[in-house]
Amino acid sequence: MDWHQLWTILATPDNVPITLLLFVIPFYTWYGLRQSLANDRLIEKLEADPALAKTHHRKTQPYRPEWAREVHVWPYLLRIEFLAAIIVTIILFVWSIVLNAPLEEPANPTLTMNPSKAPWYFLGLQEMLVYFDPWMAGVVLPSLIIVGLMVIPYIDENPLGNGYYVYKQRKFAIWTFIFGFIILWVSMIIIGTMIRGPGWMWFWPGQTWDHNRLIFEVNRDLHEILGIRNRWVAFFLGGGATTLYLVGAAIGIHKLITLTPFSKKIYKRMSLLQYVTMQIFLITMLSLPVKMVLRLLFRIKYVWVTPWFNI
Amino acid sequence: MAETNGNSGNGAPAGNGSGGKSVLTTLVEGSKEVKDRALKEIETYKKPEKTDLWKSILRVKHDETPRSRALGVLSNVFLHLHPAKINRDAVAYNYTWGMGGISFYIYIVLVFTGALLMFYYHPSKVVAFRDILYLEHDVPFGKLLRNMHRWAAHLMVITVELHMFRVFLTGSYKRPREFNWVVGVILLVLTLLLSFTGYLLPDDQLGFWAVTVGTNMARATPLLGHDGPFGLELGMTPFNDVRFALLGGSIVDSNALLRAYIWHCVAIPIIASAFMVVHFWRIRKDGGISGPAPVMLESEIKERR
């Protein structure tokens, strides 16, 4: 166990935001989901007792009949904003006094940094480079992430859960977002920061970053593993495997979004266009963990090799 | 004035012979007058919000009335994005986590510290790095300034992501707020781009290699990059593809530094500010923030319109 190495990684000033993430993300996930579960219980109660649902009991915040429905922004909101501004200012001052922004040697094109890392918020993308070629990991997937986020409101036909935390009414949506945001985005950032060392090799926490370490692992294309030499056979095999994934993922996702009677109801509300859009983005999102497993467990480099691109 | 005149009018018939004494009395009495008035006025200055100066700046009379509280918010440029009154539950921290507002505040901090940094920074090779050293070692509070700009940028990425997380968990992107979510995603991308373009500016190894790695991906853009699928077929070379456009050259050099500087200090801040204006405007127009709303039951779902 190389404690010094661990400390060097954790204490690098530029890594402090990730250490912060490590606390802040679990906290707010808990904070939000706790309210979701509380509201789930409330909804259960209301559903059992329709008379209760006609009263103030459906509110998710404390209520007293004598309280005014509205409050003045001045002072009731502005004082909170002011307080928040002061707290953030103090945090920033302390942080800036205690830790110095990094400054390395002057830029030198002839001296490669190893590992040369993107800023932390892009380490998820850099990590994807391990599993996909740059055109996919660096351009197509990021664009799809952005567009995929943008279409969320237009493909989510579930009218429930608008304006309050809830879990049971939006199970699929919440799991999808947590999967994309926490499991894929945040944890890949953490891997990129803490685990990836020189040569972008995998170093467990506490393992020394050995610049001379060599790993003899051979990643082979799918058709090589199957012993196929002919280029055309390989081409069609790869295309077939990719199609198989697309169809399999589509069926699996379809099963998931029609799992319960409620989700079937929501599914019936969706237009064809909404359904197809949702499938495309979910299939693409799922391809990342699938490729990760193929690479990490089966040492497969490309599934599909073509003259123009490789996947 | 009128009273002082009256005094000297009274004093005059008292006798011309004792003129000296009379002048003295008038002076003493006069100064007493002034003193009393000054005291009285000072008393009113203890309530500055009642003065004409105050009214001329803030445009509203200050009373302890609901109307004047509302006007105080509505007639102020900086506050009028807020309504005068809001739902009492909407101020609950457990609902919004305050992350949108905090992101905006951090953005303001960044604009402020960034503008100060610009006084010391020249976007050209060699000089840029030296400017950072100068900032760190010679400029009063320069190190603090640079640190704060750096850490605020990182913090903003975190708060914006948390803001998005809570908007998702509360389903606040649902009708009628769909488009404001889209605006939000654009803001998220702009936040990341702002951070990234700033990374190159110190012109040190860290930024140089991060930007090299980043822009190397651009050469693999399908169709538009010379290394990407179908790039060669479309006539892309290292000297005319997207990467060239981003860097202003085929390598990360002085042109790239200048471009990063202009994107970072001029273009993206303007674009991001514009989108923030839209974001805030839409929050108001969509009926304020979405909740905390009363829960809705499955039996209450209406047919699709």
Ligand code: HEM
């Ligand atoms: C520079 C970045 C951003 C700033 C300064 C900002 C600011 C704000 C503020 C001040 C609010 C009021 C409520 C609150 O504080 O939670 C808000 C609401 C909202 N934001 Fe953002 N935001 C940003 C980015 C985003 C992103 C990335 C998204 C989503 C992808 C988003 C979507 C929304 C939506 C849908 C609302 C309405 C929420 C509701 O009605 O409850 N914003 N934003």
